[in-house]
Amino acid sequence: MPITDKQKKLLALLANGEFHSGEELAEALGLSRSAIWKQLNGLTELGLHYTGISGRGYRLDKRLELLDQAKITDGLDDNSRASILLLEVHDQLDSTNSYLSQKLHHGDASGIVCFAEHQTAGKGRRGRDWVSPFGSNIYLSILWRFPQSGLGEIAGLSLAIGVAVTRALTHLQIEGIELKWPNDLYSQGKKLGGILIEVSGEASGPCSAVIGLGLNVHLPATEAEKITQPWTDLGRILGSKKISRNTLAATLLNHLIPVIADFEKTGIAAYLDEWRAVDGLKGKPACLYIGNQTIEGTVQGIDDKGLLLMERADGTVQAYASGEVSFHNATS
Template sequence: MKQASKLIRQQILALLADGQFHSGEVIAQQVGLSRTAVAGHISQLSDWGLDVFKVKGKGYRLNRPFTLLNAEHIKKHQNKNRLAVINVAPVLESTNSELKKRIANSREELANGDTVLAEIQTAGRGRHGRQWLAPVGGSLTFSMYWSFPDGYQSMTGLSLLVGVAICEALQTMGVDDAQVKWPNDIYLGHKKLAGILIEVEGQIGATAHCVIGVGLNVYVPADEFDVGQPHTDLAAVLGSEPDRNELAAKVIASLWEHLDGFAAHGFDRYVPIWESLDIFADKKIVLQMGEKRFCGVDRGVDASGALLVETEDGITRFHGGEVSLRGY
């Protein structure tokens, strides 16, 4: 998408975010385009998930107002300084894809903790290539960069560590009962609240350049959005929508803190914390791995982040891959 179109759509999004009616003529004057061109941009934003409608004689209006993400506001909510850069983009294909492009660009230097957030993802992804639904203004979607000089072997347990960091950030927002589901989901009241997608660039034996993608439901009403499984959002739990900039600040700060500790000491010290948050702790579970199906009892994880399942043959370790986990 051309930079000019990005800026125009960012302007239109900012104008509509207050939830009031804005005439096509006024919007056109603000962005310096014809009303027809404005209608085309709004149509594209609608295709990407912006819930906007038009009333003859009044103009365009969002179904609900929301506060736009703002990098400076996010930084103001943080209580520690770091050299990492926080960027907010109005529209991206996916925040993970954006960071992977930056990694591939050898002229662009990235620092641990650099973060990219997006208001709109046109092709957000979850695990195994699934689409990640992120309603405009109703979610927090971002990706963070972190490098591991010792390579892939020093990243074992990373997705679990990220889950711990998110749960601890949510506690500071008044959400005390979020839980983790191995290997990369956050649940609340046995419904999915957030997902984690970790992707790695680099050669075996060299520095692993890691992209940590997070999608968190802020306002995604279950009766309005079908995401393919039971889900919940923070607005339903807290009774009102939290400030997404404050939420972003707390989650990012928690990740910075815990990733520093993880990079220095590994996942071992976080095992008891993760197990205390495990939604299926000591419960019977079923894992589907390809054509194979395993039944047993969830006995936590080891220092590598492998799931420990007690079966008739003893403890079996599972390290991820195409694994789905369900309680029964």
């Protein structure tokens, strides 16, 4: 269900996490108190929950910091600001990747950045849904064109993007982030985020990519019930320490944009050492699923092309370019 203008005004009032009387909300929105109650109930469809107490009013169960285009732009460094053609913040999209894929196919230029507060059809790998409650996490996509590179030459981009995200989180003093080949972010064995890159173009160039990032900042428990694997979010990692979503958004762009812009020159080689330093799979027994094939073994890191190295029971080591990795009985 699309978010309405009334709901947007209601959220702007409730975002501070304080109690607001029904009378106050009704007056501000020009609605009856019974209509306000209906608007509040509609918020649950966005993954938001509220508390109502007689004599005190209503408040959101979790304070919201809504994304603000001006605040994100103010947090960008000069290089990122110069490289970004357009930065958009949407209340709601089906998915940020789908939105920019449409722009890509319509011929839009490189350097468009898109955030959404809520996704109605967020995408993970292999068509899985990405749980996307309103105003809680980071849903980000970047459209980029690579005029000098073919599809094979940007094959390691997801690993470089993973490195850029770990750099950004380290800059914000968030430690202990691990990467799971080829495109997941983990903390203490639990999934924190994921990268989804959709490419198009020619084998010998040029090509284009829509680079998507989903990062859990605050994932409400009621929404997390839909997730079928161990998960975490930045709120659980940081404890009492708070993080601004707008600061986080700008910091991510300050680290993502230079990596993407330089990738045609550097390739994956510039990021191998950093990726290996935070490899969360190396040395672990795992299963690699490629179509209907299951390969069991021990992960031995990545090779210099970013391919996954698996050691089989007979001691042989083979490199794989694609597949889904499952470890510790978790569903990838």
